[in-house]
Amino acid sequence: MVQYPFACEKEFPMEHPTNTALTALRNKFIPPGHGSITSSYVASEKGALIRDVEGREFIDFAGGIGTMNVGHSHPKVVAAIKDQAEKFTHTCFMVLPYEPAVALAEKLCNAAPGAFPKTALFINSGAEAVENAVKIARYYTKRPAVIAFENGYHGRTLLTMSLTGKVKPYKYGFGPFAPEIYRMPYAYCYRCAFGLSYPGCDVFCADYLKEFFINHVAAEKTAAVIAEPIAGEGGFITPPPEYFPKLAGICRDNGILFISDEIQTGMGRTGKMFAMEHWGVEPDLMTVAKSIAAGMPLSAVVGRKDIMEVVHPFGLGGTYGGNPIACRAGLAVMEILEEENLVRASEVLGKKIRERFEAFKRDHELIGDVRGMGAMAALELVKDRETKEPAADEAKALVRFCHDRGLIVLSCGSMGNIIRTLMPLIITDEQLDKGLSIIEEGLAAML
Numbered sequence: 001m002v003q004y005p006f007a008c009e010k011e012f013p014m015e016h017p018t019n020t021a022l023t024a025l026r027n028k029f030i031p032p033g034h035g036s037i038t039s040s041y042v043a044s045e046k047g048a049l050i051r052d053v054e055g056r057e058f059i060d061f062a063g064g065i066g067t068m069n070v071g072h073s074h075p076k077v078v079a080a081i082k083d084q085a086e087k088f089t090h091t092c093f094m095v096l097p098y099e100p101a102v103a104l105a106e107k108l109c110n111a112a113p114g115a116f117p118k119t120a121l122f123i124n125s126g127a128e129a130v131e132n133a134v135k136i137a138r139y140y141t142k143r144p145a146v147i148a149f150e151n152g153y154h155g156r157t158l159l160t161m162s163l164t165g166k167v168k169p170y171k172y173g174f175g176p177f178a179p180e181i182y183r184m185p186y187a188y189c190y191r192c193a194f195g196l197s198y199p200g201c202d203v204f205c206a207d208y209l210k211e212f213f214i215n216h217v218a219a220e221k222t223a224a225v226i227a228e229p230i231a232g233e234g235g236f237i238t239p240p241p242e243y244f245p246k247l248a249g250i251c252r253d254n255g256i257l258f259i260s261d262e263i264q265t266g267m268g269r270t271g272k273m274f275a276m277e278h279w280g281v282e283p284d285l286m287t288v289a290k291s292i293a294a295g296m297p298l299s300a301v302v303g304r305k306d307i308m309e310v311v312h313p314f315g316l317g318g319t320y321g322g323n324p325i326a327c328r329a330g331l332a333v334m335e336i337l338e339e340e341n342l343v344r345a346s347e348v349l350g351k352k353i354r355e356r357f358e359a360f361k362r363d364h365e366l367i368g369d370v371r372g373m374g375a376m377a378a379l380e381l382v383k384d385r386e387t388k389e390p391a392a393d394e395a396k397a398l399v400r401f402c403h404d405r406g407l408i409v410l411s412c413g414s415m416g417n418i419i420r421t422l423m424p425l426i427i428t429d430e431q432l433d434k435g436l437s438i439i440e441e442g443l444a445a446m447l
Ligand SMILES: Cc1ncc(COP(=O)(O)O)c(C=O)c1O
Pocket: 065, 125, 126, 127, 128, 130, 153, 154, 155, 156, 228, 232, 233, 261, 262, 263, 264, 265, 289, 290
């Protein structure tokens, strides 16, 4: 047994850990601000399955919030991590660089949309990627302002929290916020901010950017527009096909950089490697994290070389950015996505989920909208289809019902009334069917 020089209430590892014992210890030593959706403590994970410390098994429709596209403990990722840990774990790329980072940068640049030359900057988290994308955009354009969106989510650091659209729990009590951030409505067709309907609206929400320059911030003071291709945390809001080509076009016409935040949508989640590919949009800068390295802390800004290279040496980076173990995991992820054809798998998975979700909608009044792309699918729950009153309590109850029946699934949305799927793309048909049936049972129980 390990002897610690510090007094410990329980030895690590506990001989017979239970969820209750770990919750009690956690409540003593981890602040409630770092909350958890469930009180199941993980013992092991494999593929799309999770086992807790008490031996209960769960099908995983959450994937560590969209991080495990290649599945939990994929043998290739495990082997890469082990191999790298035995070679070296850290030198700091800014002191002694290494091959895994260079190799992964090449792969990401080649995979990102746009035929132009690109480079990739590695950092640790999604928020850090967004922070750096904004730094680079401001440096390049020499302009201060950034336009973000209602229902957008970009992280929890000061700048990214400021960019984020949802107040509770992300911003509440944490102000004052970073300056020079402006927010316009997103293309939320189900709840159009302009009271219009698609396609008759002619995607006015994109053209509104031109009015925004008059009423909120001048185009020539705007460094970047940052958007998620599908608003993830904001409710899997899926814009119509004309939206991003129009929006990116207005940016281009005004010398504004277009940043696509692909942190949740990337690495095959939507049936394309990166979601902007659905609409043929080539962002100037793109942020990637989550499924990039199967759970290892890694993120990247991938962008146009001519933009990325303006920043002076050591203006970007950080102690852990592009950690060698994380980069090796990232290289394994790229290999797996290709070898196992997971981008295509996401599309197929999406069709199956969509079919079941549409059937749920026919049977259950509680469902107001079904949307998403590929395996990034969602159900918006409403108390009444006419008024569209959000059914947040019901969504919460459904998440709890699923957990009790052995399915981990997450809600999202500014009003917390949306159920989303972020399962590993390697999930088996049987696991998928079982998980979807649990959701169906839950919907039936809500009646
Ligand atoms: C679109 C998007 N951007 C940024 C982030 C922040 O990433 P991280 O939690 O790694 O900082 C997230 C996380 O959910 C996200 O979904």
